[in-house]
Amino acid sequence: MNKKLSFSLLLLLSGSTAFAQSLTSAPDNWFNLDPKVDHVQGVSTEKTYKELLKGKKYQTTIVAVIDGGVDTTHEDLKAVLWKNKKEIAGNGIDDDKNGYIDDVYGWNFIGGKDGRNINHESMELTRLYAPLDAKYKDAPPTAELAKQTDYQEYLKLKKAYDKELNETKERYETYTGFLKQLNKINDVLKAQLKVNKLDIATLEKVNTGDEKINKLAANIKEMLQANGCTDMDDQIEKLTEGIDDLKGKLDYGLNTASNERAIVGDDPSNMNDNNYGNSDVTGPDAGHGSHVAGIIAAVRNNSIGMNGVADHVQIMAVRAVPNGDERDKDVANAIRYAVDNGARVINMSFGKSYSYDKKAVDDAVKYAASKDVLLIHAAGNDANNNDTTANFPNRNFADGKSAANWIEVGALSWKNGSQSVANFSNYGKNSVDVFAPGVDIYSTVPFSKYKSNSGTSMASPVVAGIAAVIRSYFPQLTALQVKEIILKSAEKLPNLEVVEPGSEDKKLIKFTDLSTTGGVVNLYNAIKLADAQTKQRKK
Incomplete structure (x- = not known):
């Protein structure tokens, strides 16, 4: 999961304020709201439970979250976690004989048997480039060498690697400088205005005798509104997170000498090996995975935190x-583990631009299809057209066929009109199926806290969550039927x-050209259709 800079951070750094509209911040719980009633493009979750699902029979559905940890x-999550009832926690024995010791909540494929865990890892580009660079970097260019296929691949990867490295260094230096400037502005304004925090409400009331201060306060207010931030501290935190991501990318992601995989102790090139990892499904950084899990199934209506989309769901954590x-x-082993242990829906909020062994993942996807499991995948956050730009994993197989049990998802904003689509979201008329809320989504993060994140990962x-609701209330429907209903x-x-x-020039495009459906998922519509189709089949 190569962490991308958030939508908010990109807007901040571009200096844009064009995104502030009649709504200046995301409405609470907006992804669960109803477009007609609440005037925001949510998926009508609350309306669905109130009008269509109250008192209806259900079966508990297991949803696997393949991610960085939960x-x-x-x-708001512990009550909805999947628990392996056949496994006795902490006894060091594979009680259910599934090959994984103490897998009570799931399994961790990026940990060592000694209990250590991988946090940062290299990019796939780096892993492909590094061995070729060691082989060819000192080789004199000759006509004979130029004919070799792997040398040509080396030159191609070197160009991509050098570009990525230089751009990352430049962004890191730019953003670090901007953070210093922002901290200085924050201190100056707080001192001038005699306040402890610069929030939007405070900045709106600024009217001093110094026009420079007035203008600066107005500009900061517009920046916060445009970036979906509540105050300057929030904005500085988001910028700091982006800088930390860039530093991690330089220290690990693009470091050709990095070998964090040694922690696991396996042979990463042996695709037939699945006897590795440990039972620590939380790991050193469960922020992303916990946020994802909360969107799917955080306990509903318990008067704390937030409401996930699905009730009657168990979250299986696969790190x-x-x-x-x-x-x-x-990824291949994670999919197989989830399928073998009862998951009916698998969420995959990750992706990359290169693949080491796509066939291994494809075979796992086919295995999931054979077991009637539906896969949901985030389209990516690079503002790319996935029809023409490589993004892995994907549903396309080498033989020209594709996975029918796969839904590819782009990100929608809470803003209306021309700003409805997240400006970071990947898209594709043939490769992305549908869009869903993905900007300023408030959900669970570690230590029983909550925050808003943006991305196709959201x-x-x-x-x-929608797929899980359908599979819970209409368990007789197959994965392919559930997909058909959602689309x-x-x-x-x-x-x-x-x-x-x-x-960059704010070019307008038809929303219908961004995905195969030209639509936004809606739980209310999906349940009505599922109910109608189920009744029809019974006749």
Whole structure:
């Protein structure tokens, strides 16, 4: 999982204030709200439970979260975690003989048997480039050498690697300088205004005799509104997180000498090996995975935190995604583990631009299909067209066929009109299926805390939650039928034109051209369709 800079951070650094509209911040719980009633493009979760699901029979559905870890002690998650009833915690014995010792909440494929865990990892680009660089960096270029296929691959990877390294260094230096400037402005304004915190309400009231201070306060207010931040401390925290991600990328992601995999102690090139890892499904950084898990299934209506999309769900935690790029071997084994242990829906909020062994993942996806398991995957946060830009894993197989049990998800903003689509979201008329809320999504993070995050990583679990609700209340439906219902019931927006993600000149494009459905997932519509189809089949 190569962490990308957030939507808010990108806006901040661009200096843009064009995104502030009639709504200046995301409404609470907006992804669960209803478009008609609440005037925000949520998925109608609350309306669905109130009008369609009250008193209806259900079965508990297991949803696997393949991610960087899930906090198993979180106040809003611990009640919905999957527990392996056949396993006795902490006895050091594989009680259920599934090959994994003490896998009570799931399994960790990026940990060692000695209890250590990988946190940061290299990018797949680095892992592919490093051995070729060691082989060819000192080789004199000759006509004979130029004919060799792996040398040509080396030159191609070197160009990509050098570009990535230089751009990352430049961004790190720029953002570090900007952080210093922002901290200075924060201190100056707080001193001038005699306040402890610069929030939007305070900045709106600024009217001093110094026009420079007035203008600075107005600019800061607009920046906070544009970036979905509550105050300057929030903005500084987001910028700091982005800088930390860049430092991790330089120290580990793009470091050709890094070998964090030694912690696991396996042969990462042996795709047939699955006897590795440990039972620590939380790991050293469970922020991303806990946030994802909360969107899917944080306990509903318990008067704390927030409401997930799905009730009657158990979250199986499968740790396979470091801060860096996940390995194909781990992803393949994670999918197989989830399937073998009862997951009916798998959320995969990760991705990368290169693949070491796509076939291993493809085979695992086919295995999931054979066991009637639905896979939900985040489209990515690079503002790329996935029809023309490589993004892994994906549903396309080498033989030209594709996985029918796969839904690819783009990210939607809470803003309306031309700003409806997140400007970071990947898209694709043929490769992305549908869009879901993915900007300023408030959910669970470690230590029983909560925060708002943005990304297709947040949009994917919204869809996984919808799939889980359908599979809980209509357990007779197959994975392919659930997928069909989700896509057919998506809210179509045929007249909407949006800013093309990544467009510097704010080019408008039809929303219908960004995905196969041209729609936004909606739980209310999906349950109505599932109910109608189920009744029809009974006739």
